[in-house]
Amino acid sequence: MSSATVGSVPAFAVTDPGFSITSAEVHAARERSWYATTEYGLAVLRYEQVNRLLKHPKLRQGSAAWPAHNGVTEGPFADWFAGWILNKEGEEHHRLRRLMNPAFSNKLIGGLVPRFQALAAELIDGFAEPGRCEFVGEFAEPYAARVIAIMLGLPESEWKVIATESATIGLALGVTILDDLPRIEAALAHLYEYCDELIADRRASPRDDFVTTLVNASRPEDGRLSDNELRDAMVLLIFGGFDTTRNQLGLAMQTFMAHPDQWRLLAERPELGGNAVEEVMRVNPTVRWVTREVLEDFEYEGVELAAGTTVHLYSESAGTDPRVFEPGFDITAERKPHFGFGGGVHHCLGHFVARSDMSEALPLLARRMLDPHELPGATWLPDSGNTGPITLPIGFTPAS
Numbered sequence: 443m444s445s446a447t448v449g450s451v452p453a454f455a456v457t458d459p460g461f462s463i464t465s466a467e468v469h470a471a472r473e474r475s476w477y478a479t480t481e482y483g484l485a486v487l488r489y490e491q492v493n494r495l496l497k498h499p500k501l502r503q504g505s506a507a508w509p510a511h512n513g514v515t516e517g518p519f520a521d522w523f524a525g526w527i528l529n530k531e532g533e534e535h536h537r538l539r540r541l542m543n544p545a546f547s548n549k550l551i552g553g554l555v556p557r558f559q560a561l562a563a564e565l566i567d568g569f570a571e572p573g574r575c576e577f578v579g580e581f582a583e584p585y586a587a588r589v590i591a592i593m594l595g596l597p598e599s600e601w602k603v604i605a606t607e608s609a610t611i612g613l614a615l616g617v618t619i620l621d622d623l624p625r626i627e628a629a630l631a632h633l634y635e636y637c638d639e640l641i642a643d644r645r646a647s648p649r650d651d652f653v654t655t656l657v658n659a660s661r662p663e664d665g666r667l668s669d670n671e672l673r674d675a676m677v678l679l680i681f682g683g684f685d686t687t688r689n690q691l692g693l694a695m696q697t698f699m700a701h702p703d704q705w706r707l708l709a710e711r712p713e714l715g716g717n718a719v720e721e722v723m724r725v726n727p728t729v730r731w732v733t734r735e736v737l738e739d740f741e742y743e744g745v746e747l748a749a750g751t752t753v754h755l756y757s758e759s760a761g762t763d764p765r766v767f768e769p770g771f772d773i774t775a776e777r778k779p780h781f782g783f784g785g786g787v788h789h790c791l792g793h794f795v796a797r798s799d800m801s802e803a804l805p806l807l808a809r810r811m812l813d814p815h816e817l818p819g820a821t822w823l824p825d826s827g828n829t830g831p832i833t834l835p836i837g838f839t840p841a842s
Contacts (some may be wrong), residue, residue: 452478454485462825463730464758472759476743483752484745485731489767491743492732492760492781498742499752500735512619518627519614520676542659542667542675551652551798557592558802559639561585566810574817574831578692581807586687590680590801593652594640596614604624608684609631641669659834668814687730687799689823689830690782693803694718696831699816701771705808708773718773719800723782724761725771728830732781757781799807811838 452471454462462468471478479485486492495501509520510643565585568773569575587601587608596604612627613622643653656675659667665676698705708718731754736747747753761767761780768775 451475453666454478454480455751456480456482456485456826457740461826462757463829464726464825468756468759469762477745480754482754484747484754486753486755487759487763489760489763489765489778492755495734495742495753496732496755496781498734500648500737500740500747502737503734503799505733509614509619514619514623515713516628517623519623522630522677523614537665541655547583550646551593554808555798558589558799560593561588561598561808562803562806566807572840574835574837577695577836578688578801578831583693585691585799585803586684589687590683593683594636594676594680595649595651595653596636596640603632604680605688608681611681612634633677633680634673636680639672640676641672685828686728689828690723691800691803692831692834693726693728694722694800695807695814695827695834695836696816697722698804698808699769699836700814702813704771704773705814708805709808709812712809714773715801715805716797717775718804719797720777720780721771721773721775724767724777725758726778727761727780727782728828729782730826730829755781762834777831810841811836812841814838 452475454471459635468478468487476488476491477484478487486495506524509515509523514520532545562581562585565581569580575581583605584601587605588598590596590604591598591601607629610622610625611633612617614626619626640653641657644651648654648658653676654666656672698708704718708714728786734753734755736749736751736753738749740747757780761782762769766778814836815838817837819833819835821832823829823832
């Protein structure tokens with residue numbers, strides 16, 4: 443049993459392997475109450491409350507304590523995790539964001555669009571069999587990893603190292619973090635080596651690129667990024683950018699296979715690529731919840747929230763809330779903003795990158811892969827936290 447009702451408030455058993463964060467039971471609970479209780483704290487289900495609590499001054503980013511909760515309080519991983527811009531608050535967070543923002547600008551990322559297009563075409567050309575592919579292994583994973591390599595100026599042939607080490611670091615977000623720590627820290631050390639070499643290279647030979655912009659980031663009132671801040675930010679980009687783009691591309695294919703009319707429309711109107719990304723992330727985001735922690739006791743809509751309480755803001759449940767959105771999936775519709783990139787001061791710094799690379803990939807896939815349909819053998823991550831397909835076999839008609 444993965445849910446119950448206590449009074450008028452639903453209760454979710456989120457740690458039950460059978461629980462699904464996008465299930466009918468969660469959507470039904472949303473109609474009874476704006477929140478539910480879970481083993482972790484509260485789950486917020488409706489758009490308006492998610493929107494407000496994401497920006498509430500008495501909530502902080504909620505994952506900072508994760509390593510310590512699992513017995514990891516010192517060492518290279520604990521230090522790196524504490525250094526994430528995501529886990530900084532107040533003026534320190536704002537300082538890092540102001541310094542890093544220029545590297546993530548639409549202008550700088552936009553210049554890479556032709557590379558993204560050529561990469562997508564090359565990967566589709568390279569499918570091992572005509573009319574079918576294993577989408578994660580043959581497209582989503584190499585595409586996400588090579589986009590990171592392109593951004594950082596690494597040889598694209600290194601993509602498997604980026605993918606492997608990122609996946610290993612991703613073990614830190616699971617409950618086996620302590621057992622996996624030696625592997626996690628070895629992967630972290632490998633990526634640090636990459637980043638230290640890149641930083642040294644751009645200091646010696648600046649270019650008009652992402653890494654040089656980060657290395658040179660300085661403002662009179664903010665100083666400049668330290669070596670540790672630079673390498674921490676770059677490793678976070680490698681890990682976060684790879685994992686979320688790979689997952690989100692797989693989820694996009696899942697969504698479009700359920701809406702073949704929209705796939706055909708995207709093939710006919712590639713300019714809808716940007717809209718398609720937003721609509722997919724509204725109804726099927728890889729980031730299923732955004733975590734916050736209550737800083738001090740306060741009351742919200744009749745609920746007493748105690749300091750230290752974990753609040754999970756359910757992005758898919760909010761993004762499909764019938765109070766705000768018409769039912770269905772429509773890449774031509776104008777919608778209110780979704781929460782697939784978080785929100786408030788902690789919204790995803792790399793959102794321009796993700797939006798750009800996915801909005802180029804999806805229309806090209808739609809033009810080249812007609813009538814896609816899922817084949818047997820797909821495997822999936824659990825439907826909580828961050829999710830996506832591990833393997834996704836797809837059959838299709840190759841465009842002539």
